[in-house]
Amino acid sequence: MKVVISGFYGLGNTGDEAILEAIVDNLRNEIKDIDITVFSLSPEQTAKEHRVKTVYRGWRHDNKGKVRALREADLLISGGGGLLQDTYPTKFLFGPLPYYLLIAFLAKLCGAKVMFFSQGIGPVTSAWGKILMKVFANRADFVTVRDQYSKDYLHNLGVKRPETVVTADIVFAFQKKPDDSCLKSLPLTGTEKLVAVSTRPWFEHDDYYSKLADVLDELIETEGITPVFVPMEGHHDVNASQRVMELMKRADDCYLLGGDFTPNQYLNFIGECEMTIGLRLHSLIFSALSHVPHIGISYDKKVESLLKRSGMWEYSFPLEAFDPEKMKENARYVLAHRSELSQVVAGNAAQMRKEALENIELLKKKFM
Known part of the structure; x- marks a missing residue:
């Protein structure tokens, strides 16, 4: 064929x-x-x-x-x-x-x-x-x-x-291969409480940078997290990540991954994190695949749809309604209940993986 x-x-x-x-x-x-x-x-x-x-x-x-x-x-x-x-x-x-x-x-x-x-x-x-x-x-x-x-x-x-x-996003059928290149690129001790952060530019919505900076500063202070920015689209997301860090008081406690890692390498890294805070749809899909609880900032219906299917929408926000104080509260809850939320995400991700594989089965049925 x-x-x-x-x-x-x-x-x-x-x-x-x-x-x-x-x-x-x-x-x-x-x-x-x-x-x-x-x-x-x-x-x-x-x-x-x-x-x-x-x-x-x-x-x-x-x-x-x-x-x-x-x-x-x-x-x-x-x-x-x-x-x-x-x-x-x-x-x-x-x-x-x-x-x-x-x-x-x-x-x-x-x-x-x-x-x-x-x-x-x-x-x-x-x-x-x-x-x-x-x-x-x-x-x-x-x-x-x-x-x-x-x-x-x-x-x-x-x-x-x-x-x-x-069906579901075909990335839920992604075949993960072991690769710790992202972890090795950072000067970590192994004791950090890693939180993946995914930002992106989105037209005129740039007021969220300062709100996210405030959230991360407080979570570093009160929860001892180590935010790691994961740029999912090269220099665009690197620049957006740097804008957030420029507004942070505790930017020295953050890391920024390079923008040239492979999808598989980013997926492996997110799997090592306690939680993800993200705008990019596939940063949240990678989190669901890895059973990592996540808080999304939805700039598009597709992000909201994914968060509802993964079970994490109640902790997330539409971009235009991003409330930093509420996000701090939600993040503390997610970190405190990580184990049980991970099980919820795992169950929903397993169902979406099954549905993602249906894309291939339907293709075979219709065209072979």
């Missing part, structure tokens, strides 16, 4: 690279002699890391390569991740939303089947974005989404023709 995978790959986003690794590893486990091509912005790097064929993903280069790969493919896997949204500007045929829909349309023209795979849908708020979804997304052969919200959102957009099944 020949498949092409299209997504936000080769751009240094840890969550998306974890998605790709999970898809590739599980396809190889389940389908004998599978032939995989990935559309990537860094094709040479992606080919080396995942042992796959690659084609440059953008429209500026190698469009013949894209067409050739799709003509030879049995199936285009579009996803996973939050590809179908217009949070970032959509102008005519420019922006993430038209790109992924046009790749899917091109696949259909080339004779390949199309599966939107383990996707989180929305927001799609522009009139043009809604038209593109209704016209092109309805041409898919099959759809799996990572939460019920995404299925409902698709149907509200008028995308009802392809069968849609709710």
Whole structure:
């Protein structure tokens, strides 16, 4: 079977690279002699890391390569991740939303089947974005989404023709390999109470930096934690982490990991922590996978949906309602009840892992 995978790959986003690794590893486990091509912005790097064929993903280069790969493919896997949204500007045929829909349309023209795979849908708020979804997304052969919200959102957009099944984020099927590179990069004694912290820039919402700095300062003082910032998207998150640290009184008691570790290395590190405080969706998924209790700051419905499924939403906050005093209280509770909350998270993560693996089983059932 020949498949092409299209997504936000080769751009240094840890969550998306974890998605790709999970898809590739599980396809190889389940389908004998599978032939995989990935559309990537860094094709040479992606080919080396995942042992796959690659084609440059953008429209500026190698469009013949894209067409050739799709003509030879049995199936285009579009996803996973939050590809179908217009949070970032959509102008005519420019922006993430038209790109992924046009790749899917091109696949259909080339004779390949199309599966939107383990996707989180929305927001799609522009009139043009809604038209593109209704016209092109309805041409898919099959759809799996990572939460019920995404299925409902698709149907509200008028995308009802392809069968849609709710599963879970494919990263819950990530195959972890032992690797302590992150721990070794830090001058730790082994006695620290580590708390993973994941920040990110998010449009005009930069007032949360000072609030988070205040929370971490007090938790260092009262709970003896050692915050470690985990940058999930290279320099973007490194810069956001540094902004928080610049506002802290106890920044000298924090560490910042390098922004070039692999998803597997970050996953192993988070598994060593007492708790995670995070914005990035996949920092929270890594925490759930590792049975680490977590407090999320939800900037998007996808984060809220994950926190509800992991059992940690009652301790978390929408970004616009981030209350530092309440977070301090919640963090103290989570640290004090870590063992029982870890069991709750473990049970929910096991269910989501089972649902994540359904993405592969459904693919086999529908297209083999």
